[in-house]
Amino acid sequence: MTAFRFILILIFGWVGLASAHRIEDADYQAMKKKSSAQAGPAPKTAEPFLKFPEAALVDWDEKYLYVGSDGLPDHPMMVGITAWQQQVPLPQSYYLGNAWSIPLNPVPAKVGMSAKTNFFRGAIAVAANGIPIFNPIKNDGRTDTYLAGELDEYGGHCGRADDYHYHVAPWHLAEKLGPNLPLAYALDGYPIYGLKEADGGEVSGLDSFHGHTNASGEYHYHASKSYPYINGGFHGEVSIGGGQVEPQPSANPVRQAGEPLPGAKITGFIMSEDKKKYQLEYKQGGKTGSVNYEILSNGNVHFTFKSPDGKISESTSEKGKQRKGGDRPPPPPDERQRGGPSQKEGNGQPRRPWIENHLTEMDGNQDGKLSQEEMMLEVNKTFSGYDADRDGKISQGEANGPVVRSSMAGFVKQHFSEVDGNSDGSISLEELKTVAMKMWEKYSQGEGFSFPRPPSLEKP
Ligand SMILES: [Zn+2]
């Protein structure tokens, strides 16, 4: 590694990793400005992230802490992976409306949800350095990514959009965090501590999600060295869409997802200080292959691949449209068919109707019922949020653009072609209303029209 790095310094004149900083794009600048304009102290949930000011940005409102990052941690990535899908780390723009959101006032769910049978897509937690943490079980619903050799020495790897993420607890952050701060926050708003209690005491009485309530009545999770590694599910309420926690930032893919490269082991990785140039080295059958890549000034990425048998190929990938990162499989066939969203989760379990998962958010007057008016307000809010150019239509581009903060936003993105009733490639207000009303009618005819208020709303 040292010699390898030395040669690179001779060739390129740059050194990796020592003091890598963020790619300071416009969204980063805007979020930083917004964050520094916050009046009053940061919420308690922000504490672990504030320990990594070079890596994570925080911003907040009454409901959420927003954690911004470029998705690239300040430690060597990829080295040690023995089951590689040929993805590599590229910077992401998890800022502003595309930042990670953590509820500031977590609400215990009536029935928690296990990560053993759910949430195989998207992140389930965010590490203190702003890097997302995915379910340790990958999207096939059974493979333990750690045991399968898919993870590097820091517990991470890259998803289909070349987005780096962890699948286990970020133990390497513990030293900087100290014993009192959690390693990460789960996306239901509860903290994830290490092997000991914050006061140094032994951990006991964990539930099936690897959490418990302390003497002061506060719930938290504990990470572990074997499964579940992090939170084994959600004790608290989360919104779910398409089998993952919503909202969830989008990643920026620049190329088609890679295929597994059997027998390859990643042996070296270097990133330039400005995060523009990268080199990944691997061994396969005793020979060395590499992927060199560089982000060009226009945002395109130039790749040079050297295969273990010495063949060299090059390609320049163009920045694609935004979509979810991670290890997402293609949508199941029934999701792509017309005639309404699938009623099954990826694991074949019947899915709760979308409307049920978002009732409390859409119940504007908090009377425990979702009126037709409230449903329509949500439709209008979502529509005007997406229709950036105000032409009365949501184009594919707009749907894949910046995240809109409304309960229906994720639904529109994920079910674009189903909502586009006349298949003209864009969604009109009428089309969105039609789908929303269909769901509302179906729901209002069913039983259980009332629903309990989350406890947090009952506080003064
Ligand atoms: Zn504890």
Ligand SMILES: [Zn+2]
């Ligand atoms: Zn992954």
